[in-house]
Amino acid sequence: MTAADRIDELRRWIAEADRAYYQLDAPTVPDAEYDRWIRELQALEAAHPALSRPDSPTRRVAGAPSPAFAEVRHAQPMGSLRTVMADDEAAVAAFVERIRKAGGEGEPRFSVEPKIDGLAVSLRYENGLLVQGATRGDGATGEEVTANLRTIRALPLALRLPPGQTPPALLEVRGEVHMPKAAFERYNAQAIARGEKPLANPRNGAAGSLRQLDARISAGRPLAFFAYGVGQVAGLELPPTHSATLRLLGTFGFPLAREIDVATGLEGLLAYHRRIGAARAALPYEIDGVVYKVDDRALHEVLGSTGREPNGSIAHKFPAQEELTVVEGIDVQVGRTGAITPVARLQAVSVGGVTVTNASLHNADQIARLDVRVGDTVVVRRAGDVIPEVLRVLPERRPCRADGSPQHPAFALPAHCPECGSAIERAEDEAVARCSGGLHCPAQRKQALLHFASRRAMNIEGLGERLVEDLVDFGAVKTVVDLYRLSLDDLLAMKRRADARDGVMAETVKSGKIPTRWAENLLGGIDQSRNTTLERLLFALGIREVGEATAKQLARWFGSLDALMAADVEALLAVPDVGPVVSARIHGFFAEPQHRAIIAELRAAGLHWPEGPAQGMAQGPLAGKSVVLTGSLDSFTREVAGAHLEALGAKVVGSVSKKTALLIAGEEAGSKLDKARELGIEVWDEAALIAFLQAQGRLPSV
DNA sequence: TGGCCTCGAGTTCA
DNA sequence: CTCGAGGCCA
CATH class of the missing domain: 3.40.50.10190 (BRCT domain)
Structure with a gap:
């Protein structure tokens, strides 16, 4: 691809993303990706000045004003901040160094603040009264949204002053309008209940709400506000530092982010970045980084600005939470109950500082909803900051054939289990499809063993995924009973075969002695698990619909395993939280001769647990709470x-x-x-x- | 019958 | 954490 072609492509993508973001209020591309496009385009235009054009998207910062609102020229431009990526500590160091040189002796002091993910606005107070509010727009000109801003409860309509004090003739307060996370979720839940379209994310919710033409709609949106600075001022002596200015705004009645602080030197800044980064998920509003501002107002002014960016402030971002990547394949996994789960294999991408390569697609419905296909470019995020999730597909990036048809067909669940070949079945009214192979399916057997050994079940130390895999593949273990029959020799023989398969030179040959530590640990772990409790055993057996809570309830209600096994459906229904479905599952499980055999063999293998009389309902001062x-x-x-x-x-x-x-x-x-x-x-x-x-x-x- | 509450099950990466 | 579904109460 030539530079000219790439430039064209980037301009097209950026224009599309801008339209989706600003006109439709429905972003399609993650911010991080958008930023990269802009940077790449800037670099290309710098390298090829002949290809630069006055209408290139790099020539404006953001946001064409919408024609629906009156324009407002900012008396003092609303600048943007130079941003530094999360891992670029060298750039922060360089920033501190520049300040140190300009500031004379001592470590420079900074006002440090969370960078709220919202929408910057400027509020004009004349003689103490809010007369005009405007969005940032492109920095020089914004949109007049006074009526909508007035609906934000957190905003003072008049400055709060001590009695008798004359308000300043003019005070422009700058800050961030945003939607707190909890409010966003509540709003969306209600919107869905009313059959309306939910908001895409809190920031977009804030932006969209402010741009409503009907202020009554804005009023229904749970917006909040944090002040972060001042613009034009007349008739008011500002304090000498930024941090004191913020405190003054606080006394005027403006909300301030609680995390605002001061820090000294590079170490202080980086420590703040780490601290807020760690607290990020727990904060009640979304932030995408922190801001460092030289605290000394005079020094900040001396430093001046480059373009629209003040030299005395930078934004230090956090790792992006949403990223673009490509689906390399879609596999299916088989769970303990046979549940078939499709998983997207992704081109490795760093999301929120962690490399993501897999993301569950949950079930066939979810795939159909997203219409994910191999080769698609998708937006991934880490849900709740942990689990990767595919948010949406960018259809315009789907690979096509010459005739314009998609290269890959829509994904269809396989008809047979990839592990055992049994038919895959999906009940009429259920979302999940299941492998019908039962315990004949090696995948289900492995998962059943892992569940049995897991911490909250039998808690067998030393029995992890790899080991279970080999134990089942080499036929050393078929059912949980086999675990209690394993000998050291069995384990070592299996290990030798596994090593031979993997082409690993047996340790015996290399060192001359047999490493047995892991095997001894495992046998010790298995032995310890013989001493257990009834509720753990019931949970470990893996009866469908019987999890920890139900197992606990059953154990206390019946007191002994024999009493439970003797119970009929009727008796089971009497247990709290057990209804017709669960009671049928339990009764059916114990009616199976092979399950009764397993239980008898586990007892014979030495498993034991305390038993007692049936206890019925919970007793005690907190009963029923x-x-x-x-x-x-x-x-x-x-x-x-x-x-x-x-x-x-x-x-x-x-x-x-x-x-x-x-x-x-x-x-x-x-x-x-x-x-x-x-x-x-x-x-x-x-x-x-x-x-x-x-x-x-x-x-x-x- | 509908609308909560809960529980169960599945999931990722370091 | 999230989704789906079972249990229970009005």
Whole structure:
């Protein structure tokens, strides 16, 4: 591709993305990708000045004003910030060095702030009253959106001044309009319930809301505001530092981001970047970086600006949370219950600082909804900052044949299990398709073994994915019972065959001695698991619909395995939280002769657990109450605290709802605490919990 | 019957 | 964390 072609292509892509973003309020391309296009285009135009054109998108910063609103010329231009990528510490160091040279002796001081992901506005207060509000637009000219801004509750319509003090003749306050995460989610849930189109993301929600022509629509949107600076001023002496100016704005009644701070020198800046980066997910609003501003106002002015970018400030970004990548293939995985899950194999891409190569596509419906195909360019993000997720496909980037038809067909689930060849079936009313092979399917067998060995089930240390894979592939283990029959010799023989298959030179040959440590550890882990509890065993068996909570309930209700196995459907229905579906599953499981045989053999292999009489309903001072634990506790883990509460009759659940009776909030409690406050649910801190447990005699009093 | 609550199951990477 | 589905209550 020639430079001219590439320039054309980039200009076309950018124009499309601009249109989607600014006119349709529905972004198609992640910001990080957009930034890269702009930078690449700038570089190409610099290298080939002949190809530069006055209408190139690099000639404007952002946002053509929409024709629907009156234009406002900013008396003092609203500049943009030079941005530094997350990993470019050298650029931050260079910035600090420049400031140090200009500033004379000592480490320079900075006002440091989170960079709110919203929409910059300028608010004009004349004689203390809000008279005009405008968007940033292209920096020189923005849109007049006063009526919409007035609907934002957080904005003072008049400056708050001590009695008797004359308001300044003119004060322009700059800040960021944004939509807090919780408000965004609430709004979307309601929008969906009303059958309206949900907002794409909080930032877009804020931008779209401000640009509503009907201010009543803006008023219905949960917008918030943080001040970050001032523009034109008359009749007011500003303090000598930026941080003091922000505090002054605070006294005038403007909301300020809580994370605003001051920092000294390079180390101080980088520490702030790390601190806010770590807290990012827990903040109630979206941020995409932090901003460093020279605190000394005079020095900031001396430093001047380059183009529209002040030299005394930079934005230090965080790693992008959304990225573009290409789908290299779509595989299917087989789960413990036979569930077939399609997985997108992705070209490796760094999202939020972590390399992502796989993303679950959940099920056939999801694939159909997204219409993902091999070769597609897709937007990926890490949902809840952890799990990669394919958000959408860029259809215009789909590889095509000469005749314009797509190169790859729409994805279809295979008819047969890739692991065992059994038919794949999908029940009428269910979203998931399943392999019908049952335990004949090696994939299901492996998953069943892993589940059995997992921490919350039998907790067999040393038995991981690789090992299970080999144990099943070489026929050393077929059912969970076989685990308890393994000998050291079996394991070593299997290891030799696995090494031979992988072409690994046997360690025996190299060193002359047999490494047996891993095998001994595994046998030790298996042996320890013989001593267990009924609820762990029930969970480990992998009965469909019986997870940890149900297993716990069954164990306490029946007290012994024999009582449970003897129970008919009727008796099972009496157990709380067990209905017709679950009771049929349990009864069906124990009716299978092979399952009864496995249980008998596990007992014969030495598995044992305490049994007692049937206990029925939970008793105790917290009987019948749902309790949620969140945040981190100092004196014990959430698990241990939960066990204490359960012993007092409480039901420990994971999420806060109207039915929650009590929330125990440790350090750094996040959204659950917010929700509990909102619902008016009783909240205890760790000290209150400890005092309660002591009063109940579950903890020694001090 | 509909609308919560919960639970179960599946998932990624270091 | 998220989706889907079971259980329970109005």
